[in-house]
Amino acid sequence: MKKIIAKQEACMGCGICEVHCTVAHSKSKDIVRAYNSEKPKPISRIRREVNKPVSFAIQCRHCEDAKCVSACLSGAMQKDQKTGEVTHNKEKCIGCWTCVMVCPFGALVMDKEGHVVAKCDLCQGLTEPACVANCPNQALVFKEVKS
C-alpha cells in the first residue's frame, strides 16, 4: 500500500504539516476558521517530533498487524483488508485510550475535547495527503511500500 514516509534529513521541524493536517480535517477547510473559531476544534493527526538537530513527522503507519485494532474495546479501529488502511470510526470510539497504550509509534492523538482518538486517514478523497502535498522541503513522501 501507499504510505507516508518521513525523510529525517530533509525535515526542518517547521510544523507546517501539522497546520495542513489540521485544516484538512476541519469542517471549513479554511485555515483561519480552523484555528480560530471552528467547534469542535480540529486537531492534527501528524506530530512533529523534535530533538535538535533531529526532527521528523510521525503519523499512523497503518501497520499490517495493527496493535490498535486488536486492542480496540469498541470495534472503532479496523483494518481495511482491501486498502490496507487502519480506519477509525469516531462514532464508535469511546475514548478508552487502549489503542494509545499499545501503539508502538505513539501515533494516535487524543482529542480531549471530543473524548475520542484522532488518527491519520491518509486524507481520503485527496490525491495526496495534505501533509505531504504541503511540506516545503519534501520531507514527507507518499509512496508504495511493502507492508
Added chain:
Amino acid sequence: MAKYVIVGASAAGIAAVGAIRKVDPDGAIMAITEEDCADYSRPMISDLVSGKADLSKMKCKTDEFWKENKAELRLGKKVVSLNLAEKVVNLEDGEKIVFEKLLLATGGKPFVPKMEGQEKDGVFTFTNIAEALRLAAKIDRIKAKSAVVIGAGLIGISVTEALMKRGLKVTVVELQEKILSLLLDAKASGIVEAVIRKAGVDFATGQSVQKIIGRPENDGAVGGVILTRGDLVLCDLVIVAIGVIPRTELVVGTNVKINRGIVVDNFMRTSEPDVYASGDVAETYDFILNQNRSLPLWPLAVLEGRVAGANMAGAKTSYEGGTNMSSLKYFGIPIVSIGLANPTEDPTLEIIVKQDLEHNVYKKLVLRNHVIVGMTLVNCIERAGILFNLMKDKVNVKKFKQDLLRDDFGWAVLPVTMQRKMGVVQ
C-alpha cells in the same frame, strides 16, 4: 456437529472465529453462548448504564460477521457439561454437539463474598450486558438516588462513573487502603482518588461491607450497608465489583488441568488433546513475570483467541504474551498502568519518577537491568505506546533512560538505529 466448537462468544471466542477462518476456509464453526447477545464490547457496559452508548454502538462486529465467516452462532444456549472422551458438548436443552476441536472461552464470573443480606433486592454484580440492563432498569424503576459500590478496581471505578453520570450519590467501599490497588502505587492512587472525590464520590478504604440492611418499609430491598468498622451508609443499590474469577466449572471433573484458571501452553492448548482455552478463563503467559497467570483483560483475550483459533485450524502460532495492562478513561483523568507498576521493595529494581502534581501529572518507570518492566502514567499518556513497545521488546534503555520521562518524549529522542528499524524514518 461442527468441526470447531467454541463455548463463549465474547472477545476470545470471536477472535478465534476469525482466526480459524483465515486458516481453514470451510470447516464448520459453531459458537455457543448462554447470553442473548454476542459480540458486544463488555468493557462498554458502563457506557450503557451511563447512557453514553446503546446496544448498536456496543456491537464490536458488523451484523455480517457471522455470515462472512460462515460461522453458526447459538445464542441463549447454555453448555452444561462436556464429554471429552467422546468429544461431545452437552447443552441444557439436551442437544449434544460433537466437535473435533473445542475452545473454552467461557470468560470469568463475578466474585461475590458471603455477606449478610446479599440476597436482598437491589444487589447487583456488573460483568455482562444483562446485568447492566437490569441495573439501568432498576435505577429508573425505584428512582434510585444512591449506591454503594464494593470494590475500587477497574470495574468498580467504571460503574461508579456511570452511576454518578446518572445522578446517583456513590460511596465506594474498598478493602485495600487505596483505590485501583492492583494498578497504581500510593501516589498515583492518591491523585486519582482526589479527582474522583472532587467529582462527588465518597470512598471508604480499608473496609469492607459486613452486612447489607433492608429498608424500614421493606426489609427485602436494599436500604444501606454496615461497614466493618460499624459505619452505616444508606443506599438504594449495592453493586459488587470485587473482581472476576475464571469460569472453569465446565472442566471441573475432567482431565483438563486447572490452577486458578485453565492451564494452557503458548498455543492455547489445555492438558487435553484438541481442547483449547483462552480469554479470562485461561491462565496465559505474562512476559514481565515470565509465568502464566490469570489476566482478565479484553485486549489480551482477543490476542489469545486469535492464537487459539489459528492453532485449532492447524497453523502453528505462538502467543507472544501479555501483562497486567490497563488504560483508564474515567473521571476525565487518563491513566496507563502496565507490568510491575507498583512493585514491592526489590533491590534489583530501579524506579524513576517525574511529577507535576499541580496538573495531576505523574510518570513512573520501573526498570530492571536497564529494561522497563513497569510503568504508570497519569494525565500524560499519549506516548505510552512507545514506552510499552520498549518494554515488550526488552530494549536496554541505559543510554537514554532520563529522556524517557521528558515532557517531549517521543521517537525523536530514541536512537536512530531504532528509528530506522521501526521505519519511523527512512
